[in-house]
Amino acid sequence: MRLPRPRSLAGQLFAMQVVLVAAVVAGCALFTYLNDREQAETSARKQVTATARTIADSPSVREAIASSDPSARLQPYAERVRRDTGVTFVTIMDPDGIRWTHPAPDRIGRRFVGHIGPALRGETFHETYTGTLGPSVRVVTPIRDGGRIVGLVSAGIAVEKISAEVRGQMAVLLSVAGGALVLGGLGTYVINARLRRHTHGMNAAELSRMHDYHQAVLHAVREGLVMLDGQRRIALINDGARELLGLTGSDVVGRNVAELGLPAPLTGVLLASEPRVDEVHLTDDRVVVVNTSPVSGGERCGTVVTLRDHTELQALTGELDSVRGFAEALRSQAHEAANRLHTVVSLIELGREREAAEFATAELELAQALTDQVVAAVAEPVLSALLLGKAAQANERGVELVLTDDSSVDDGLLPPDLPARDLVTVLGNLIDNALDAVTDGTHDDTHDGTHGEGGRSPRVTVTVRADRHELLLRVADSGPGIEPHAAEEVFRRGWSTKAAGPSGRGLGLALVRQTVRRHGGTVALDRAATGGAEFTVRLPLRAAEVTA
Numbered sequence: 001m002r003l004p005r006p007r008s009l010a011g012q013l014f015a016m017q018v019v020l021v022a023a024v025v026a027g028c029a030l031f032t033y034l035n036d037r038e039q040a041e042t043s044a045r046k047q048v049t050a051t052a053r054t055i056a057d058s059p060s061v062r063e064a065i066a067s068s069d070p071s072a073r074l075q076p077y078a079e080r081v082r083r084d085t086g087v088t089f090v091t092i093m094d095p096d097g098i099r100w101t102h103p104a105p106d107r108i109g110r111r112f113v114g115h116i117g118p119a120l121r122g123e124t125f126h127e128t129y130t131g132t133l134g135p136s137v138r139v140v141t142p143i144r145d146g147g148r149i150v151g152l153v154s155a156g157i158a159v160e161k162i163s164a165e166v167r168g169q170m171a172v173l174l175s176v177a178g179g180a181l182v183l184g185g186l187g188t189y190v191i192n193a194r195l196r197r198h199t200h201g202m203n204a205a206e207l208s209r210m211h212d213y214h215q216a217v218l219h220a221v222r223e224g225l226v227m228l229d230g231q232r233r234i235a236l237i238n239d240g241a242r243e244l245l246g247l248t249g250s251d252v253v254g255r256n257v258a259e260l261g262l263p264a265p266l267t268g269v270l271l272a273s274e275p276r277v278d279e280v281h282l283t284d285d286r287v288v289v290v291n292t293s294p295v296s297g298g299e300r301c302g303t304v305v306t307l308r309d310h311t312e313l314q315a316l317t318g319e320l321d322s323v324r325g326f327a328e329a330l331r332s333q334a335h336e337a338a339n340r341l342h343t344v345v346s347l348i349e350l351g352r353e354r355e356a357a358e359f360a361t362a363e364l365e366l367a368q369a370l371t372d373q374v375v376a377a378v379a380e381p382v383l384s385a386l387l388l389g390k391a392a393q394a395n396e397r398g399v400e401l402v403l404t405d406d407s408s409v410d411d412g413l414l415p416p417d418l419p420a421r422d423l424v425t426v427l428g429n430l431i432d433n434a435l436d437a438v439t440d441g442t443h444d445d446t447h448d449g450t451h452g453e454g455g456r457s458p459r460v461t462v463t464v465r466a467d468r469h470e471l472l473l474r475v476a477d478s479g480p481g482i483e484p485h486a487a488e489e490v491f492r493r494g495w496s497t498k499a500a501g502p503s504g505r506g507l508g509l510a511l512v513r514q515t516v517r518r519h520g521g522t523v524a525l526d527r528a529a530t531g532g533a534e535f536t537v538r539l540p541l542r543a544a545e546v547t548a
Contacts, residue, residue: 224307437479
């Protein structure tokens with residue numbers, strides 16, 4: 001047997017609110033009924049008291065009592081007063097309680113039904129009593145003549161008359177209460193219908209479970225997730241997004257994106273209203289891929305932003321590019337070696353053994369000279385391997401790569417907290433940028449560059465020097481250089497002199513600056529002595545971690 005599904009949260013609230021409104025209306029109606037009845041009885045007592053006191057103070061009444069036939073004179077007077085005041089009865093009697101007047105003339109001369117003791121003591125009192133005309137609210141007061149009680153007067157209003165008046169008021173009250181109940185029910189229904197739409201008909205347990213899942217997912221996913229409201233304020237951010245964007249503190253939620261201090265291009269993407277797909281952006285120490293998707297619904301529109309960390313992937317891509325370059329260099333060297341070997345073999349076959357030996361010796365000395373120079377100056381294996389590979393690439397592109405005489409890096413001088421991967425990123429991108437600058441002005445898809453200039457011998461000069469406190473990397477080229485106004489722009493992601501191309505263009509120099517900043521260093525752009533651009537990177541080395 002399938003158990004019935006619990007009512008939705010909106011349904012439960014609707015039922016509770018209807019019961020609450022009904023209880024409030026019923027309570028107000030009961031209070032008003034009791035209050036009106038009490039007020040009606042109080043008003044009746046005041047009315048009959050005023051009537052009785054007025055009759056008791058009338059001189060004509062005292063004169064009639066002193067006459068030989070009081071009833072003959074008092075009965076018409078009492079009836080006239082009864083009709084004019086609207087009371088049920090006016091009874092005037094002697095001190096013994098024998099009636100002189102009564103609405104029913106046949107009861108004149110009989111004893112008054114009720115209490116008269118307090119009145120005989122000179123008091124005016126009231127009571128609810130059942131007499132010959134039924135239950136009534138009555139007042140009995142003495143009639144004085146020269147300080148002597150010569151008679152009593154009682155005026156009263158029937159309880160039924162009071163009840164009839166209260167019933168009339170209750171009819172109006174019930175009409176108002178019914179209207180309030182209907183309006184309250186309709187208002188409650190409208191509000192809960194809207195709540196039902198917003199909660200999608202889920203009950204409290206389902207909403208609680210969804211909230212728990214929501215929190216678990218936010219903290220579990222490693223990708224960054226940011227939700228912005230219609231005013232571009234952060235409505236929600238998970239731990240991954242805080243880490244990727246470098247945001248700390250609990251006051252992030254509710255702040256505008258423009259106030260977070262993020263890089264301008266990334267801020268522009270988050271503020272944009274159109275969707276963005278797989279855009280690569282740089283923070284101070286991360287490479288992130290950003291996707292944005294506008295959300296429409298409810299009263300405001302917002303944006304969902306997802307962030308993926310591509311820092312490691314970008315570094316691996318750089319290493320892959322370096323390995324690919326090394327492979328190309330080896331292929332080129334193998335091709336050149338095969339050509340030289342064929343030349344030597346052909347000279348020997350022609351009987352020119354001496355020329356063959358001289359040619360082979362000269363080529364060997366030329367190839368070994370650069371290797372000996374690099375290995376002697378740069379004992380750090382990663383840097384020396386990178387320089388040899390880039391030298392082979394430069395040679396294939398017709399560019400002379402020169403290592404300055406003052407270059408010197410001893411093996412083991414670099415500290416463990418300066419990874420070889422970062423050295424490849426910095427020096428490799430700077431050399432690639434320089435090679436692009438001195439060649440024909442075309443650049444590969446992953447590096448910035450400047451156009452080469454015809455009529456000048458293409459050369460790239462590299463300086464690599466380290467002491468106990470600092471690592472200096474300087475790369476200069478003989479290209480056309482960079483205009484002063486673009487000196488800062490070259491380090492911005494996406495800057496390039498190339499035509500539009502694949503996504504990811506213009507990351508080379510941006511990655512250089514990001515890596516340098518991560519290690520607390522500096523990167524500067526100047527004009528080289530050869531007329532081209534000169535990039536100088538200085539990375540601090542902690543002396544406690546190095547050995548001379």
